[in-house]
Amino acid sequence: MLKVRAAVKVGVEQTEIQEFDRPVIPPEAGLLRVESSGVGGSDPELYRKPDHAPIIMGHENVGTIEELGPVAAARWGVRQGDRVALHEYLPCWHCEWCMKGDFRLCMEVDFFNVKDRLNTLRFGMSSCNIEPHLWGAMPSTCTCRRTRSCTRFRKICRPSGRPWPCLSAMVCSGPALMVVRVQCKTVLIFGPGQQGLGCTLAAKAAGSICVILVGMTRDRARLDLALRMGADHVIDAQEEDLHQRVMALTGGRGVDVVVDTTGDPTGQVVNDAVALAAKGAYLSLNGLEQHVPIKEIKKRYLTVRAPRGRSYGAVELALRYIGSGKYPINEVCSHDYGLDQVHDAILATAGRGVSGAIHVTVNPWR
Template identity: 30%
Template structure:
């Protein structure tokens, strides 16, 4: 006899997007998964569409760190790693008790599903887990579906049920942004430059604002996105199509350059831009998934400036403050979360993320929309 706990009727089948290969994602009818011991079943509230989703869709997101793995998401898997959902079933009471949740609660799940056995996990660096299974990419189905299964190894966080689902799902990119901010070790007298005012860049600006640096400068090619950057906390806005960012930053810093540069565009030109506008002994934080290889003059990093160059991956230990910031209502989330699509229009959502002229900032899929 099944020990599944639920207080609502759950259908036998659901809609789900399934990966068949690069540029071949299909909406399919699948059985609703049944949670086993320690597992939860969520009814998906919203799932954000990330630039990495798009790069995987086109077969160009080489972020696995293993050349033997394909550049696209695992065939047969359902994509979608930025999601929130409502707990509608549990494999047993322990699944609820362990996570301190009840049926009907809303939770967000971290992107990575750690193995908890590799060297990185055992040392506390779970976000660098060796197998690196992630919702929607490898190992576990994501949330471009009506329901998603939460395995026992996954990390979950409660989210206020009264927040719009697309706003609540923004907790994933915001946690990533806040991890990049933590890596930067921002000080009160720092001049901080953030390249890119897309979802990650806006989150970086919001997170950096919490550190209260002396000046917070946003760079982008869009005046509309720069206005959002101002609302998220930027002091100075630079449209790089009209101004030379390197010259302007040096003018603002008596010729020295910025203390911190956080790259959140994924465009190769933004890397050399950052190296050139940083002061000596400055800090460069990279948070992007690049489509193409990036080449820079490493002499700038070493002999010229002795820079601190740091990477940032996922959003470890940043989910609670990210969710708290969303719940505070201080972010202009109605203007950040610009487009929501029903599940049937997943392809339109992917295409809009790839359309630089489409006017979108954060695109989400909300399965309950019709």
């Protein structure tokens, strides 16, 4: 029996390499040769989570179809040897959200609503004790198969000729496209990490009139990169008066869209977001609920929504932007690790061990 090597989380911030039998592929399933797996912003949090093991982490999956059953080929419209990107959700396909094509909100896979997160099938979060075991993007191959009534139809996308690490960046651009698909608006983005830079690209590509990215002094290199990604202005909040600068750039009106990618636990970013918003603005806030000033939101007639994953349509659009060649996505892909270095890759994404990490990837064949 052929074996597949995988990096398995076995405890809190503990990973070991294990081997699994290469699964037999039925007619309705496929096998993906993983060429690159992006480490998402949520992965360090999952890596620290107790009682959530053993799992093969990684949900930003791109690679080549190594084996494909005839039913899967007809259903997905792909062939063996095609380069593809996988959407991480494995939905039920019969609830109202699946019928709308918004698989991230399916009650079978919604991370915030399922009763048993470890045993709910979703790439990068499910127990590898569940056959065929390879529910993640950090083995050398992973399975794309039918589960319940799910056939993963319409959920495999065809990337263009970009390098593999660039293609895995489409997942971090996807959430950005969910919140800043706006035209003729002024957009303020907090945080120049992979999500913030993805928002910058998405906002400019969508036709925003003015895109402003906020960071700190230590983020100078990222702020400079943001200008190459389409930002009209960048602000070092430690060196400049944030409120004064934004109001000067908007003629005292404030901004139409605010996106917080920092998850700031102090509430300062939330307060700044509300204070800098124009009346009737749209806010995507990622802070703690006790910091949300409801009274000010009411006074300014603001719309607030928290970020929640990515839709199929957003990922498709991100792939088009990345494939267009208009943006320096390669500069966002800062660090690439081998399968034996998954622990280091996840810590790097959390800002530990190395400096300057933005979008970190794992190449199982390195």
